[in-house]
Amino acid sequence: MTYRSPRAIGFAPPHDVTEGMGRMGRQSGTDADGQRRSTVTDVARRAGVSTATVSRVLNRNYPVAAATRERVEKAIQELGYVVNAHARALAGVSGRTVGIIVNDVVDPFYAYIARGVEREASRGGRLCLVCCTQGDPQRELAFVELMHERRADAVIVVGGSVADRAYTGELARRATELDADGAKLVLCGRPPLGERVPTASVEYDNEGGAFALTDHLLTQGHERVLYLGGPPGLSTTRDRLAGHRRALELRGAEADPALEQPGAFSRAFGARRMAEVLRQDIRFTAVFAANDIVAAGAAQALEEAGLRVPQDVSLVGYDDVPVAQEMRPRLTTVHVPLEEMGRQAVRVALRDEDEDPWREPTTGVIRLGTHIVVRDSVAPRGTHRGRT
Template identity: 55%
Template sequence: MNGQTDPDGRRATEPAQEPGPAARGSGRRRGRRAEEGGRTGRSTIRDVAAQAGVSVATVSRVLAENYPVAPATRQRVLRAIRDLDYVANAHARALAGVGTETVAFVVEDVRGPSFAHAAHGVEQETARRGRLCLVCATGGDPRRELAVVKLMREQRAGAVILVGGIEDSPTYRARMAEFAQSLESAGSRLVLCGRPPLGEDVPATVVEYDNEGGAYGLSSHLLSAGHRRILFLGGLATHTTTAGRLAGHNRALADHGVEADPALVENGDFTRAYGYRRTRERIAAGVDFTAVFAGTDMVAAGALEAITEAGLRVPDDISLVGFDDIPLASDLTPKLTTVHVPYEELGRAAVRLALDRRERGGDRTEQHLVLGTHVVVRQSVRNVRRGG
């Protein structure tokens, strides 16, 4: 060892040569050519290395800030980056496992207002912890979901959060178990957000909210106001979210001594268009109900439009309730009685549980959390027992 150091500030077995005036001048000329349009396309990390007279590895260390580099060398690299207008893609660096660790939030449709709030909670918590949040939409395609999970496994993401109700089938459970085992083996973590647990033998974190309890409270509110014929507008019958909310509704009917009528249960999807279409059809066939339990606030908005279009009023003629408590609920006229779901906390908790477990070395801390829901009473329910 001769006691000299290379441009990175490390000791070297041979003398490190600083670039001479000719080399630096050549680098500056290359930079000028790029500015003058002599270069086609973007500058690359190799261009930066050549301009600064250092190795590509040194440029990577300066960008990643994960290895000591001599101050003078760092300044040369940063100057070359400025001269060449080089842009380091932070997302690509994260996906390559360099620098900031990622958390992937995977949703069927980013336009859903409730899951947009969950995504905001995920982003808040990941940012607070210095991580990068990636939001991925699958469009309901299992192949796209698989592709995202595989990519995140390869890049050793801190957590992969799958959100939204599903059809709880053996096929689904087998797929999720495979995802969980695969991510666990790579040091990552599968988080099921708003979905039921898969069993203690599956290494997954579960954060859900009380669908059944919220629906029970909401239907009890209608029943206590004297309503006995309640039209239930749910989503897909096999959907876990629909199943939970219908279970709570039926339990409330039973506790109030009201027999459940299958003819008052409709299934479709959780959209405003469905709420409008199905409510209009039911009114056209004859109003045999005094209240509508809409499976979501978006469904309730559609139902309200159909009721108003038919010349009826909420709550004077038909009472109406929703579920989720998105901002739309308090913007409707009348303001909507609904169930509040803490979607932002759902997202924050998903990140918190997964990363806390990771940071504590995989200890067996509680990895199944159920968040509470509650009824928010506004102006869309009439007390028919008292006649007003």
């Protein structure tokens, strides 16, 4: 038999469903009123063994005679004993927790990453702390701190960040403190904090994807493409916009400032701003939405304005979340391996402690590939009448 094996979650040998033996038999402590939560000591007393032995049957990390084990397990059942993870953590065992901080769990971009994190975490027998910043960097900082207090094995911050000096410094400080405690701050889909700051990170190529997309549009004959959405100042927006511009420049297309309309990552923004732009005197034959959600909003506004996609206007998005496949026409976009990013984030953070402790401590940087996926929302320029 092998000991010391932190198992994945689920399918634990199910407890005997000894139906309604409803908590009668309290006989542990010396307290007079209702039953107190029982401890290892109580279990030990009831089984007639020492606390050490109880601990050992609990953790299966040391041989215990079958007969003894059974007595202990019986006592555990009867007492309804549940180990105290805090005490266990305090005694030196990992808390088996990873934290993830996102803008909003409802947004599919974050939801898929969160799913990846959660799956990989529970595969390693860990639980997952999830927090939502609602876009507020102060909350993000506060959450990182709180997760550090709970001694999370890793804290994963997800999505683009603002380039504020004070904020960045503060986050770097926390990264360093986490590192000093053997934990890791993982940057998931956001730029590094600087050479000296000990972090791990999982990246994907925003600039490159955007370049490919705009290049695709250009190749189809579109010269004036409207860039729509994305919070200005956010690294994600900056990078995608950079790729877009580079493609434009490379093909010698003019860069009209009126064609850049950043704002937000929401469907509502996409619809509203698209409608506004349509009312103005801005010429374009294609729309590059900062992400698929914005694209969905734009598509709606386009449709309501009587414009057909792709016959009248071509449209592309970014991220390849489900809505991209569900739209009609199906959206051409850049596929980002969201769930895989989540998985890798916990892997890169944990591989030091789960594997041989001998290996060099890793400051991992994982870079995941993206690729453009061509669907039905782009048509060659020649076939449509363009937009005034």
